[in-house]
Structures are given as structure tokens and as C-alpha cells.
Amino acid sequence: MDIVFLVLLRPIGRIEISSKLPKNDQIDKSDPTCMSTGFHMRSNIMPCVNKLLGLLFGSAKCLWFNSPLVQLKEEFALSTIWHEAIVSATILTAWLFALVAGPCSDRFGRKAVILMASLVFAVGAILMGAAPEKITLLIGRLIVGIGIGLASMSVPMYLSEVAPADFRGRLVVVNNAFITGGQFIASLLCGALSTTNNGWRWMMGLAGVPAAIQLAGFLYLPESPRWLVANGKINEARAVLEKVRNPSDNKEEELSSIVEAVANSEEQSGIGEVIRSVTVRRALIIGCLLQLFQQISGINTVMYYSASIITMAGVTDKSLAIWLSAVTSSINFFCTFIGMWLVDKVGRRILTIGSLLGSTAALFALALSFHLAYLNSPVLSDDQDPGTCAAHTCGICTSKSACGFCFAGDMKNITEASCVLANHSSYNEMSKDGLCSNQTLIEEGEVTFAYDWCPYQYGWFSILGLGLYLFAFAPGMGPMPWTINSEIYPGWARATCTSIATSVNWASNLLVSLTFLTLTEVLLKHGAFYLYMGLAGLGTLVFYLILPETKGVPLENIEEVFSHPLGSKASRSEWKPKTRSF
Structure with a gap:
């Protein structure tokens, strides 16, 4: 809760919304108070809100998708089709509204979209917790999907546009770390409520708490300076940079770069211009492939159905299955910090490829465990x-x-x-x-x-495979698709491309969620995980060939990274700033 208090108890005079920001002629750049405000804003507020956004997404994600399903199946006598529909409803609307989020964030601002997402989130969570039957529950999940679709697109974009280049990667990874942290906290909560009467209602309803807190806290944060510049609010953008940058940072130079980038792309917007631009088209292909392979390598199969997979492995006690799923969430959480430490040290490319390679090996172990269990x-x-x-x-x-x-x-x-x-x-x-x-x-x-498990002697092997998979996936393929997508598009195309890539994530997420239980019936459990293993291996090869390094590249120079054909050796080389001759 200290995260929340830091956001809410911050003196409002220091974090005024954009309509009250001082004008250019009112800013005394020599005033130490102004410089101090910038330092505090960057070092305290931005990380705090970043964590809060992650906690919201992570806790809600676990509370709606995973552990409550064990109790819901009994409460509402859910068939396989209803089981998949309850999970997939949120993903469906998240996919559709991720597409809408791009135009909305361009028109109304990143901040306004995030506030709307928080409000919708809270309403949907309350409806889910109070649902008297499965149709109302389904409607609640559809509403929640609207909030998560808006947030999943707008939050990474907001963070990348407000953060400086040397802080951007860590900030987006910290957001992902607290998504997994929210999942871990929610898993512990679900374990505590698993034996409580109507415990699933508390599990789902409590997802609205961080949404409401975020709604209140975000009111006091600034709008993206890049969005302000694009909408002609130069003085307000300057004031925001003064607040979110260190005293030693050259804010005027950064503002000039933003203004120049916006001026050079005033006539460019929309999907047509994205397709016609060679560099942006290459970036969009990579961004969409990252989001696609994040999902089809099986991560949400593991997270959404971890309690069910543990039951499949022979754990019959439902409460114990929920507690064991909390253990898998803890692995996901703590291993994300490895990625936070490595992202600006080894770079995005190595972290992504290494993560996929490790995930491939872990999926083989998981598939083999179910195969041996099936044979015996x-x-x-x-x-x-x-x-x-x-x-x-x-x-x-x-x-x-x-x-x-x-x-x-x-x-x-x-x-x-x-x-x-x-x-x-x-x-x-x-x-x-x-x-x-x-x-x-x-x-x-x-x-x-x-019903859906057997007394297998290899059950422990399946649980071990889940842990190894999360250990490999969490540092790399968990945060990297969001980190890279938040920084590979020029300003004029960022909202459109981020919206498209995010919708690819949710569409492939929907595909995996709709088909997993069916795949376990047609291909059997081991066959489904062999399939995910093959897809993860394919992703390793694809990104080895085409993924560039974007560590430390200013957003205004990002098009230079994609000036070479995909797959060429030059496209995989590390970007270096051009030297100016005098």
C-alpha cells in the first residue's frame, strides 16, 4: 500500500494536471524548486504509478482467469464450452478494444484512456463478484475486457513516452514485474479464500480495488509530453519534461527533438501511411510477431489453467491445487526481476532469444512428463x-x-x-x-x-516442468514484447502500431484460450504441449534472424534502426548515434 500512498499523498501543487501546468514564460529554469520537482517526479511518482498499473493488471488477471475457475466449475456446473467461454470472454473484448484504444489515445490523450480503463475495470469486477448466474458472470467479464484492452495498449505507450531513453526499458519491465507480482499476491489471496463460502466472489470482486485506487491516483499525473506536442501544447509539454526529468537532463534539447519529430510527420497518420512506410512496416511486423509468439508459446495456457494443470498432474484437493498455482505465480514474479536487471545490460535481443530457447526446452520437459504419465x-x-x-x-x-x-x-x-x-x-x-x-x-x-486427471506417478514432473517454463519465460518473453513495442515506432505511428500489435496479442491469446482444452482432448495433454514447444522453437529461429537491438535508442531516432532489410546482418547490428561533422 506504500505505492498507493506515495501517489495519493503527494502534494497536489507539485503534480498538477496539464490544464494547470505553468506556461513557458512562467518557468524559471534557475529556480531550484522547479529542478527539485523534476527529480521527485521521476524518482518517486513515475515508478509508483508504474507499479500500481502493473499490480492492477496482474492481480485482476489472476483473480478473473485462474484460481476462481476451480470453484466456479462447481458453482455453475460449467461444461468445457462454458469453461472456455468464461475465460475467453474477457480476451475477446480486450482484443476488440485494444484496436479502439489507439485512435482514442490519439484523440483524447493517453491519460484519459487509462482513466477510462480503470473505471470500466472496477465496474466489471463488481458485476463479476455479484453475479447470480453464469450469464451475468459472462457479461461482467466482457466489461472487464474493455478496460483491460484499453489499458494494455495505452499504459506501455504512456510509460515509454514519459520515461527517458536510459530509463525506458527498466520502467516497462518494472511494470511487467508488478503484473506478475499482482498475480502472485492474488494467488495467495485465492489460496486463503479457497475454503471460504463464496470465496470466488471475493476473488473476483477484489479485482476492482486496485482499479479504483489507480483511477484516483492517476488524476494527479501529467499527460504524455509527446501527445501534448502533437496537439499544439508546447508549453505544457515543456512543463511536464521539467517535472519528469532529472535536473542535469537537457530538457530543451529533448523538447526540440519531439517538436521536430512531430513536425516532420504532421501529414502522416493512419494505417495507410504505416503500410507505405518501409521502416514502420518492418517495425510493425516485428512488433506483431513478438506479441504473437508470446501467446502461442503457451504462457497463458500455463497461467490461466495452472490450477487445472496441477489437478491433471494428480493433485485432487482443490485448495491445494490453488496454493500450488500460487507457487508457480511466485516463480513468475521473482524471475521477472532477472529481466529487469538484464534488459539494459545485455539488451532486448539476447534476452528475447534466450528466453524463447529456454521456454522451448522447458515445454519439452512438460510435454514429456504428460507423455510418460499417459503411457504409464x-x-x-x-x-x-x-x-x-x-x-x-x-x-x-x-x-x-x-x-x-x-x-x-x-x-x-x-x-x-x-x-x-x-x-x-x-x-x-x-x-x-x-x-x-x-x-x-x-x-x-x-x-x-x-474427471480430468489420473493417479500418475509422474505428476511431480509436470509441476516441475511448469516451474522451469516460468523461470525461462518470465525474464524475457514476458516483458520484452511490451518493452520493444513501446519503443520501435515513430511518434506519428506509435498509437496506430501499438494498437495493432496489442490486438494481435489478444487475438492470439483468444485463440490459445479457446483451443487449449479442445487440444488436450484431440492431441491429448502431451500433444498440446509438444505443439507449443514447436512454436516456441520456431519463434527462437525467427527472432534470431530478424530482431534488432533497441537498447538506448531515442524514440525520435528509432526509424534508423529499421532502415535495413529484415534478416540482413546490418538489421541486427546495435544502433549507434550518427556523428556530426563541423
Whole structure:
């Protein structure tokens, strides 16, 4: 909460909104108070708001997508289709409104869009927490998606435009670190609420708290100086730079660069100009590919369904599954700090490629664990009649959404086993017939009904694979698509291109979320993760060939980085400022 108090208790006179900023002739550049204000604004306020934005996204992301689903499946008797729809609803509207966010941020400002996102976020969270049935829950998730679509596009762009070049990479990575931190905190909260009556309502409703705090805190922050210049508010942009830069920074030179960049691109805007510009088109291709491979390499499969994957690995206690998913979130959180330390040391290119390479290896381990579990799953003790649940092993049985594995005895000593139709009206806690249709036998522990898991001896291997995957993914492919996308477009194309790239992220996110459970039925669990492994490997090769280094490049010089054809050796060389001859 100290983050919030630093934002809210800051003297308002020092952080006035743009309409009250001093004019150029009112700024005394020799005034130490003015210089001190700049120092405080940069060192305290910007990192604080950056963390708050990340905490909002991260806590809400976990609270809506992951742990509550374990309880929701029972509360509303969700089928596989409804399970996927509840997850995907938010992603669908996030995708659509990420496209809208670009034009809105150009017209109304980055700050206004972020404020609107916070308000919509809070309303959607309240509706989800109060939902009496699954249709209302679905509507709430659609509303929340509007907020997250607006925020996911506008926040990285705002941070990149306000931060200086030497601070930009770390600031965007810090934002991602606190996204994962929010997920970790929310996972702990979900674990604490997992045994509480209507705990899922608290899990979802609490997502509105950071949104409301952000709405209040962001009122006192300045607008992007680049947006102010583009809208003819030069004096206000100058005042903002005085507040968000160190005393030793040359603010007038930076302002002149921004004014020049805006003046040179006054006639350029919109998707048509983006496509016609060779350098911007190359940047957009790379930006979209980064967002695409972030999703299709399986990260949100791991995060959204981590509790379900842990259950698949043989953890039957729902509360324990939620606590174990909190452990995976903690790995994601702490490993993001590795990326924060490396981003301005080794650069974006090495961090991205290394992360994808490690993710490929970890996905192989995860796929192999499920494959071994499938090959060694318990054999059914009785002959099955041909039909929906015809199977001879638990692995085949639980790959069918209509069926479940019923067994007597404990996991290490199964005395009787069969594959039977699941009773969806009790959310698959028991079967429609056979021994596992007897609630008394289940409660007394005489029999166990396993709907989407098997008593695998390799279950621990699956959980280890999840941890290794997050260890590889979090420092690089977690923050780098957002970091790189926030800095590779010229000012005139930044909103349009960031909006397009963000929409690619949400569209591919939607594709993965809609298809994961279906893939586990068609390709089986190990087949789905082998597929993600292959896609991550493909991404490693693609970015080795085409990804340039953007570390330390001023936003006004970014087009120089993409002046060479993609895939050429020159395009992968580190940018160096041109020397001026006198």
C-alpha cells in the first residue's frame, strides 16, 4: 500500500494536471524548486504509478482467469464450452478494444484512456463478484475486457513516452514485474479464500480495488509530453519534461527533438501511411510477431489453467491445487526481476532469444512428463462396452470430456477401475452410474472419481516442468514484447502500431484460450504441449534472424534502426548515434 500512498499523498501543487501546468514564460529554469520537482517526479511518482498499473493488471488477471475457475466449475456446473467461454470472454473484448484504444489515445490523450480503463475495470469486477448466474458472470467479464484492452495498449505507450531513453526499458519491465507480482499476491489471496463460502466472489470482486485506487491516483499525473506536442501544447509539454526529468537532463534539447519529430510527420497518420512506410512496416511486423509468439508459446495456457494443470498432474484437493498455482505465480514474479536487471545490460535481443530457447526446452520437459504419465496411466480392470467412454487406460478415458475415471482403493493400490460417463449436473464430482455414482462411497473414500486427471506417478514432473517454463519465460518473453513495442515506432505511428500489435496479442491469446482444452482432448495433454514447444522453437529461429537491438535508442531516432532489410546482418547490428561533422 506504500505505492498507493506515495501517489495519493503527494502534494497536489507539485503534480498538477496539464490544464494547470505553468506556461513557458512562467518557468524559471534557475529556480531550484522547479529542478527539485523534476527529480521527485521521476524518482518517486513515475515508478509508483508504474507499479500500481502493473499490480492492477496482474492481480485482476489472476483473480478473473485462474484460481476462481476451480470453484466456479462447481458453482455453475460449467461444461468445457462454458469453461472456455468464461475465460475467453474477457480476451475477446480486450482484443476488440485494444484496436479502439489507439485512435482514442490519439484523440483524447493517453491519460484519459487509462482513466477510462480503470473505471470500466472496477465496474466489471463488481458485476463479476455479484453475479447470480453464469450469464451475468459472462457479461461482467466482457466489461472487464474493455478496460483491460484499453489499458494494455495505452499504459506501455504512456510509460515509454514519459520515461527517458536510459530509463525506458527498466520502467516497462518494472511494470511487467508488478503484473506478475499482482498475480502472485492474488494467488495467495485465492489460496486463503479457497475454503471460504463464496470465496470466488471475493476473488473476483477484489479485482476492482486496485482499479479504483489507480483511477484516483492517476488524476494527479501529467499527460504524455509527446501527445501534448502533437496537439499544439508546447508549453505544457515543456512543463511536464521539467517535472519528469532529472535536473542535469537537457530538457530543451529533448523538447526540440519531439517538436521536430512531430513536425516532420504532421501529414502522416493512419494505417495507410504505416503500410507505405518501409521502416514502420518492418517495425510493425516485428512488433506483431513478438506479441504473437508470446501467446502461442503457451504462457497463458500455463497461467490461466495452472490450477487445472496441477489437478491433471494428480493433485485432487482443490485448495491445494490453488496454493500450488500460487507457487508457480511466485516463480513468475521473482524471475521477472532477472529481466529487469538484464534488459539494459545485455539488451532486448539476447534476452528475447534466450528466453524463447529456454521456454522451448522447458515445454519439452512438460510435454514429456504428460507423455510418460499417459503411457504409464492405470489400466482399466474391466472390459468396456463400445460407446462414448470406451477406453482401456485412464489416460484415454480422461481425455474425453464426457467421461471420467472411477477407481477403488488408493492411488498406489487401485483394486478396481472403470471409465464411465460423468455427471455434469454435479460438475463431474461423480459419475452417472456405477460405483462412483454413490455419493456416500465417494465421501467415505471408498471410491474416487477422477474427471480430468489420473493417479500418475509422474505428476511431480509436470509441476516441475511448469516451474522451469516460468523461470525461462518470465525474464524475457514476458516483458520484452511490451518493452520493444513501446519503443520501435515513430511518434506519428506509435498509437496506430501499438494498437495493432496489442490486438494481435489478444487475438492470439483468444485463440490459445479457446483451443487449449479442445487440444488436450484431440492431441491429448502431451500433444498440446509438444505443439507449443514447436512454436516456441520456431519463434527462437525467427527472432534470431530478424530482431534488432533497441537498447538506448531515442524514440525520435528509432526509424534508423529499421532502415535495413529484415534478416540482413546490418538489421541486427546495435544502433549507434550518427556523428556530426563541423
